Amino acid sequence: MSHDMRSGTGGVTAVIAGIGAVTADRLVKNDELARRLDVTPDWIRVRTGIEQRYVLAPGEATSDLAVRAGRRALAAAGDPDVDFVILATCTPDHTFPSTAPSVATRLGLGTVTAFDLNAACSGFVYGLSAGTGLIASGAFRSGLVIGADAISTIVDHDDPVTAPIFGDGAGAVVLRAGSPDEPGGLLAQTTGSDGSLLDTLITPSGGSRQRAAGVAPDPVSSYLRMEGRLVFRHAVQRMAQAARDVVARTGWTVDDVDLLVAHQANERILTATAGEVGLPPEKAFSNVDRVANTSAASIPLALVDALESGVLRPGAKVVLAGFGGGATWGATTLVWPDIAVGTEPAA
Amino acid sequence: MTTAEAPAASAVLEQISATIQDAVAETDAPITLDAALGADLGIDSMSVVEILVQIEKRFGFQLADAEVTGITTVRDILDAVLRRQ
Numbered sequence: 001m002s003h004d005m006r007s008g009t010g011g012v013t014a015v016i017a018g019i020g021a022v023t024a025d026r027l028v029k030n031d032e033l034a035r036r037l038d039v040t041p042d043w044i045r046v047r048t049g050i051e052q053r054y055v056l057a058p059g060e061a062t063s064d065l066a067v068r069a070g071r072r073a074l075a076a077a078g079d080p081d082v083d084f085v086i087l088a089t090c091t092p093d094h095t096f097p098s099t100a101p102s103v104a105t106r107l108g109l110g111t112v113t114a115f116d117l118n119a120a121c122s123g124f125v126y127g128l129s130a131g132t133g134l135i136a137s138g139a140f141r142s143g144l145v146i147g148a149d150a151i152s153t154i155v156d157h158d159d160p161v162t163a164p165i166f167g168d169g170a171g172a173v174v175l176r177a178g179s180p181d182e183p184g185g186l187l188a189q190t191t192g193s194d195g196s197l198l199d200t201l202i203t204p205s206g207g208s209r210q211r212a213a214g215v216a217p218d219p220v221s222s223y224l225r226m227e228g229r230l231v232f233r234h235a236v237q238r239m240a241q242a243a244r245d246v247v248a249r250t251g252w253t254v255d256d257v258d259l260l261v262a263h264q265a266n267e268r269i270l271t272a273t274a275g276e277v278g279l280p281p282e283k284a285f286s287n288v289d290r291v292a293n294t295s296a297a298s299i300p301l302a303l304v305d306a307l308e309s310g311v312l313r314p315g316a317k318v319v320l321a322g323f324g325g326g327a328t329w330g331a332t333t334l335v336w337p338d339i340a341v342g343t344e345p346a347a
Numbered sequence: 348m349t350t351a352e353a354p355a356a357s358a359v360l361e362q363i364s365a366t367i368q369d370a371v372a373e374t375d376a377p378i379t380l381d382a383a384l385g386a387d388l389g390i391d392s393m394s395v396v397e398i399l400v401q402i403e404k405r406f407g408f409q410l411a412d413a414e415v416t417g418i419t420t421v422r423d424i425l426d427a428v429l430r431r432q
Contacts, residue, residue, distance in 0.1 A: 047391055047393070197412075227416060228392040228393065229392050229393075229395060229396050229415050229416055230412055230415060230416060232392070232393050232396045233396050233399075233400070233412075233415055266393075268393050268397075269393075272397070
């Protein structure tokens, strides 16, 4: 059963105080990828809605993206002190230790509480939920939630099914203690999981199950594996159900929703999810054509794109919904606050 | 399949064919019972799921995950529907 959280009116919730996002630097368009995969650029576009993606350059890592996104979000919030860093990622720099402490240190945040959270492509909504819980407990006053992934590091670049889908990026928000009555306050939230879907999205090697077997892994098993049909089916069902659930618990109707920002898996999942929620496709924001599926970074990257393109404005009633490996899913509602999109100081 | 079931099966098949045609208007290949959804009809995996969701709505049942992954031909869809009738 999913876990539902609702910030009561007059209670304490987390409020979004700043946002920032980055893609990796290296642009890979469909024609470059198509040559390698022996397909046409159109084949990729028609199947996924994706035209291009950004990937890490050799020598870079997820933390490099996370630091840049974190710096932008902090700048947007006026560089406040924060009490915790949650890094949502399924592609940490190392399997051990976690990546969040080094990100916090590189951001100059001192000795704050810092931990990784792995909910794959649901990582950002899980991070918001966990961050809200820390703040609502009263033990923390503010925090930084970063979604960062470099799926290009676990994808088989010769697999026409998975290689075109993913890109690398990071997005972050600063959370502070506040009221659900103020814009930016996270309202109803839900998170859930279904471990029976473990094998539908998995990188079999690299963890204790493979290592304890005492045999060298088959190279193919270190790549992300996807059972596309089940991912598509469950992603649409779970995100739509979670979105409808938080909308109802916020006291909104579906018609009240100005913008659905769902995990940017591919265009067809976004369209199908909007349909299941009961929203017209134009209310489901998409930037998947330009950045592909950036896993835990996808929702904050989409929010920043929506802000910069004028689609998302202060006062808009917004639903965020994610689905990812595990399987995991989650959703939250908020009224978009009047905040800046952070930029990085010139190097 | 018994003779008594045949008319029902052909009506079901008609509805399945119509659902497939709605989903993939561009297919020129004939929608026969043993047509493979991917290889013969050129339907990609997400379109297969979209078709199966329409089938579920049309006939009012939910396919199990194993059925969703196991269906490869038009006949497989027909069998899944007939199992519920």
